[in-house]
Amino acid sequence: MAAPLVELRGIAKTYGRGETAVHALKDTDLQVYPGQVVGLLGPSGSGKTTLLNLIGCIVEPTRGRLNLDGETVYDGRWLRSDLRRLRLEKIGFIFQFHNLLPFLTAEENVAVALDLAGVPGAEARRRARALLDYLEVGHRGATLPSRLSGGEAQRVAIARALANRPRIILADEPTAALDSGRAGMVMDLLRRLAIEQQAAILVVTHDETIFGRFDGTVTLRDGRVVSSG
Numbered sequence: 001m002a003a004p005l006v007e008l009r010g011i012a013k014t015y016g017r018g019e020t021a022v023h024a025l026k027d028t029d030l031q032v033y034p035g036q037v038v039g040l041l042g043p044s045g046s047g048k049t050t051l052l053n054l055i056g057c058i059v060e061p062t063r064g065r066l067n068l069d070g071e072t073v074y075d076g077r078w079l080r081s082d083l084r085r086l087r088l089e090k091i092g093f094i095f096q097f098h099n100l101l102p103f104l105t106a107e108e109n110v111a112v113a114l115d116l117a118g119v120p121g122a123e124a125r126r127r128a129r130a131l132l133d134y135l136e137v138g139h140r141g142a143t144l145p146s147r148l149s150g151g152e153a154q155r156v157a158i159a160r161a162l163a164n165r166p167r168i169i170l171a172d173e174p175t176a177a178l179d180s181g182r183a184g185m186v187m188d189l190l191r192r193l194a195i196e197q198q199a200a201i202l203v204v205t206h207d208e209t210i211f212g213r214f215d216g217t218v219t220l221r222d223g224r225v226v227s228s229g
């Protein structure tokens with residue numbers, strides 16, 4: 001089997017200190033391999049978003065080791081000073097409320113992500129168009145987010161997350177704003193991406209209609225992994 005794209009060893013996260021400290025994650029081990037779509041499940045407050053943001057290098061662990069795509073990025077401290085670049089290179093984020101910039105068209109929203117990564121303007125636009133076509137929303141490229149349906153906006157947000165061809169894709173409630181048909185389409189799409197791009201995809205969700213669509217699930221409770229399979 002290939003090496004894991006995401007690997008956590010003994011990762012813990014405590015917010016605050018002293019009497020008000022919250023132990024959001026306790027001694028967590030996790031491995032996700034290329035081609036896998038893994039669901040992160042668990043009740044509210046169990047640590048799912050913390051875990052996702054920690055893998056995305058947005059939240060700093062309190063201890064443990066984090067490897068991304070074969071590179072140790074945290075081992076008791078960040079080992080990279082350029083976390084922003086690391087995120088641009090390796091990670092795509094998909095959020096529940098897709099966070100599209102309201103004053104840019106669908107195509108510009110995708111192109112801007114490429115721009116940030118240093119892809120020059122015309123090439124960024126070309127790749128943005130190709131991605132929107134791939135996600136079957138190419139015909140909506142010139143449309144502002146406020147005029148897109150929920151499913152279309154989510155696919156534009158996915159296109160943006162994929163713009164830099166990340167191998168690690170982190171999705172926080174990607175289907176929460178969608179009906180079950182659209183939610184199924186988003187999951188089909190994530191599966192296709194995992195296989196075609198050999199990406200590792202982690203999906204935080206409460207949406208029971210998609211629980212059966214993961215290669216594996218990790219269930220958290222009170223900051224601990226209580227089951228994985």
Ligand SMILES: Nc1ncnc2c1ncn2[C@@H]1O[C@H](COP(=O)(O)OP(=O)(O)OP(=O)(O)O)[C@@H](O)[C@H]1O
Pocket residue numbers: 015016022023024042043044045046047048049050051
């Ligand atoms: N920035 C923060 N500062 C202090 N405590 C925090 C912070 N972020 C999260 N927490 C706490 O950490 C614990 C885990 O929160 P987290 O958001 O990771 O859970 P979750 O499983 O994603 O919850 P939900 O399903 O409601 O989004 C909770 O007790 C939460 O209140």
